[in-house]
Amino acid sequence: MCQHHMISFVDPLVTNYTVVDFRNKATALIEDIFARDKIPIVVGGTNYYIESLLWKVLISAKPQGMGTAKVIDRKVELEKEDGHALHKRLSQVDPEMAAKLHPHDKRKVARSLQVFEETGISHSEFLHRQHAEEGGGPLGGPLKFPNPCILWLHAEQTVLDKRLDKRVDNMLAAGLLDELRDFHRRYNEKKVAENSQDYQHGIFQSIGFKEFHEYLITEGKCTPETSNQLLKKGIEALKQVTKRYARKQNRWVKNRFLSRPGPGVPPVYGLEVSDTSKWEESVLEPALEIVQSFIQGQKPAAAPVKMPSNETENKRSYHMCDLCDRIIIGDREWAAHVKSKSHLHQLKKRRLDSDAITTIESQSISPDRDEELEEKGSLGQNDEELKSSI
Helix, strand or coil: CCCCCCCCCCCCCCCCCCHHHHHHHHHHHHHHHHHCCCCCCCCCCCHHHHHHHHECCCCCCCCCCCCHHHHHHHHHHHHCCCHHHHHHHHHHHCHHHHCCCCCCCHHHHHHHHHHHHHHCCCHHHHHHHHHHCCCCECCECCECCCCCCEEEEECCHHHHHHHHHHHHHHHHHCCHHHHHHHHHHHHHHHHHHCCCCCCCCHHHHCCCCHHHHHHHHHCCCCCHHHHHHHHHHHHHHHHHHHHHHHHHHHHHHHHHHHCCCCCCCCCEEEEECCCHHHHHHHHHHHHHHHHHHHHCCCCCCCCCCCCCCCCCCCCCCEEEECCCCEEEECHHHHHHHHCCHHHHHHHHHHHHHHHHHHHHHHHCCCHHHHHHHHHHHHHHHHHHHHHHHC
């Protein structure tokens, strides 16, 4: 059996554990595994965290000697401020990064401000320096470890959705509700009573807890029928958000790994897992062959997944829609916005308003002009009557 690491090692009440903390601990473990002539296997999960282990992409903003809690608290404090005010401040100290971030994306805006406040260097300048390093590329600085490969297990969407629904059902059958009740009683009940619960930081933001908030805080305080309805609502929400997250993970792999060609992007080998009855020949054997080839420094027989990339598309371009009073980030998002119902509705509304103004202006004619038109109308009418009589 392989030894597993970093499972159930952070206290649930710790809210300031970040991807930087994860990277530091995981990197030390990976280096230790390599030192023992073993092969580390990173399984996930949150792709953003996996990227922190692949590339030099994160910035340790805190100066030497400063405690972690203080640094993290500064970011949390910034997040409490108005998003537009934060974005305006960022545009003054780092206009390049501000142009890539939406004012509503408080976390990223606050992070960029934190980097500047604690280092005196703009976030965008840090990233430029990373990309310019030898081996750097579109996803960040150079690779942290040589010769990595990525195994991407993927399935047909309908098959995956059914599996995820069944997974939730299995979790419930295995005692999920009892675990949630115990967790709520130990860590969240007091916060709810004080109206200080926070589902945006730490373990409380993870999938599987906040979806049952209403059920947990009302259990035993409402009718069985209402409680059952809230339970069903929580289960359905858990299934929906799980499937949504799975789609997000697949998009991340496609957008970050497959659509970014370059020497710093590891090869991604796809393994089709729709039919589990073919696990041996479709998944296990090809995976072992790929890994063995990498260990021996040879090219695997299987070809990595390739996707056509649109290098002209800017995922961080800034667009301002004056019509809808909205900021849109990204070429694809902008193209979708101009075709959206809300934008087309505003466009139609403006055209109607413009036509109404034109009509009002055409009706605002001088009295002398009105008399002239009436005279011409009368003459025209007399001519018609004369023609009729002839």
